[in-house]
Amino acid sequence: MGMVVGMAEFLEKVSKLKKKEEKIEALRHNDSVVLRSVLQGAYDPNIKWLLPEGNPPYKPNDLQDQESVFIREVRKLVYFIDGPYPGLKQVKREQMFIEMLENVTPADAVMMCAMKEKKLPWKGINEDLVREAFPNLLPAKEAK
Numbered sequence: 001m002g003m004v005v006g007m008a009e010f011l012e013k014v015s016k017l018k019k020k021e022e023k024i025e026a027l028r029h030n031d032s033v034v035l036r037s038v039l040q041g042a043y044d045p046n047i048k049w050l051l052p053e054g055n056p057p058y059k060p061n062d063l064q065d066q067e068s069v070f071i072r073e074v075r076k077l078v079y080f081i082d083g084p085y086p087g088l089k090q091v092k093r094e095q096m097f098i099e100m101l102e103n104v105t106p107a108d109a110v111m112m113c114a115m116k117e118k119k120l121p122w123k124g125i126n127e128d129l130v131r132e133a134f135p136n137l138l139p140a141k142e143a144k
Contacts, residue, residue, distance in 0.1 A: 006067035007034055008107035015122035020132075023124060027133040034074045036137060041077060041115040043127040044138050048082040049116040050090070051097055056113075058098045060106035070108040076100055080116070 005013075014026045027035070041047055078084045080097055101109040114121045131138055 004065075004067040004071065006105050006108050007038055007070050008105065008111040009067065010035075011038070011111070011120065011122055011125055012107070015124045017124075020124075020129065023129060024133045027129075031134070034071050036134070037074050037077055038111065038115060038120075039130045039134070039137060041081075042118055042120045043130050046139060049080055049118075050082055050093060051080055051116050052094070053117065056094065056098050056101065058101040058109065060109055061102055061104075062106075066103070066105045066108075070104040070112075073100060073103065 010030060014023050017023045017026060041049075076096070079088060079093060085093075097112075101112060104112065110121055120126075127138070
């Protein structure tokens, strides 16, 4: 069984590719529900995070080989956005987010904190790139 590449690790590698075409190719080549969830979480204006701004108080874990945790737990992101679980108490929601941050790799945790601020922490991976790589992933831009 090969080493699982974590989502943050993968996106960091993509961000270091020199040409935009290479970045788009890499994203398309690694298309997955997990990747799409991250990109939508960061750049879909219809996804509203029900979490306070800024980084919550969490302790990054120092365990090895946690790269698969975010991939396995990505479906939990629905608890942190507006819509699916309106009855969830805010305290519980924030606690669950912190638990998830403490279970994933430190890099994935940084990525999750950035997502809820509607951005990603890597240069060169932005909304325009995502729109080019996956034309139907995000809603059409409002005409200004």
